[in-house]
Amino acid sequence: MITNDQAEHSEEVTRRNFLYVASGAVGAAGVASAAWPLVNQMNPSADVLALASVEVDLSTIPMGHTVKILWRGKPVFIRHRTESEIEQAVADDHADLKDPQDDEKRAIRPEWLIMVGVCTHLGCVPLDQRGDFGGWFCPCHGSHYDISGRIRKGPAPRNLEVPKYAFLNDTTVKIG
């Protein structure tokens, strides 16, 4: 005991110091690994993730119309764009854009504009064919999107999100 006391006073690194740090580290790792499941249970569960994709039949959507479908609990806009709308969208590539992106990067096939219908400001659903740019308008805080779904005016920071999608054939698209 006497030697231990002397060691503590002299601030020398002892076996005991090592044991303090080592047991503290093991304890911290134990707490962290016990906490992780408690945090991760909050993330989307397996059944939520399993419903992550949806197939849509495009043949029923006439030109100049937008259809809203539900995907991952959120609306997705599928707009069958007219020739003039596509021209307008391409022409606007050189407009003053807050989140610059060319129209061809936003639509795999120019006549089909597919976007998540959730305003990038605070998550409201923008209204179809409203606003100053012939596209969408979010009623919550006044964001205007153009006919390519790009943010043109208002508080939203980004363009409407384009989800991952693929054309299975000419009339079917798989979203997600």
Add this chain to the structure above:
Amino acid sequence: MGSSNYEPTSKAAKWFEERLPILGLIHGTLGAGYKAPRNLNYWWNFGSLAGFMLVVQIITGIVLVMHYTPHVDMAFRSVEHIMRDVNYGWLLRYTHANGASMFFVVVYIHILRGMYFGSYKSPREVLWFLGLVIYLLMMATGFMGYVLPWGQMSFWGATVITNLFGAFDFYNGMGESILHLLWGGFSVDNPTLQRFFSLHYLLPFVIVGVVILHIWALHLPGSNNPLGIDAKGPGDKIPFHPYYTAKDAFGLSFFIVILAIFIFYLPNIMGHPDNYIEANPMVTPPHIVPEWYYLPFYTILKAVPDKLLGVVAMFASILIFFVLPWLDGSKIRSAKFRPVTAFFFWLFIANAIFLGYLGTKLPDEIMIHIGGGLDALTLGRIGTILYFAYFIVIVPLVSRMESTKPVPTSIAQSVLDSRKEA
């Protein structure tokens, strides 16, 4: 807390007190053992009123849970079931819903009373912090409670408020990961409702814990008072019981009348009619407004053109209260002796009410018709600047430069002086 000089009168109480001194604790905290300043006015009622509302909310909440189902397919219907079928269900729900509003009214007055009379100043800073923590917990609890009926305002309010946390998008995908963690999915959905229900049940009991700390911190320096000077001798103080228990009970009886007027005659005036439409993720209501008690902060959020900075400004508008004890450099607590401070205090309140009013308006709405017209957004920006200027410029400067009125030497002296005048 607690009182060492508590002597139980009955033998049984004495026996118990020796084994668990909880009677002495209550005696010393809320009984005759707590000596409070003799000059507390009715603004000092609101602490006990807040405590009363917390108890009302917990009791009505616990019984509502016996009939409510936290699931997206059943939540809305179960609330209608409470309203139509459950015996006195309408009374329980209206009391809980209006009780939340009245709880906020009472707490806002309690906080503003602390601001006016300088109750946040040394040595009560930690007491002030604990009160702000209670307020923040109330905001979280109130928000999650509003989601539970699963109406349109519930759903879209939850969507807008949770999306605020997506603003913390410091590296690619971080904002989205935070949102997926909060939602337990890709949008506000059943997992979100269930976790909000769990936390809405938990947080009030956390509030109870912080309230106990709040009262504990109060009893070290004792209550502040309208004069803001320290209560010193026995002539300055009176026992909490029966004097303030009686005064609080009298105030409570008035308060209950007002609460009852809302419950029985205006039960939906604080709510939004859209919340009687079941939640629909495909349709955003044309105009989303939060509950009234968040409105000033909502205006501040909308006033800032950048998403992240807007969210930061909104949180800062509340967190700035934590540094108020140091922004205020005056040696005198009470605004009674600080006329310029008092003037700006009332201006601050008027501005906060104005910000709340603007929160209900669309940003483009023209409010004042002069010239091209002033829209709600512009006015909201002016109000926001004024709000922060109060804390960052006005309070630090005025509190240090103002020439104050003479302060009485003691509470007892001030009472004697006022009697002479009369």
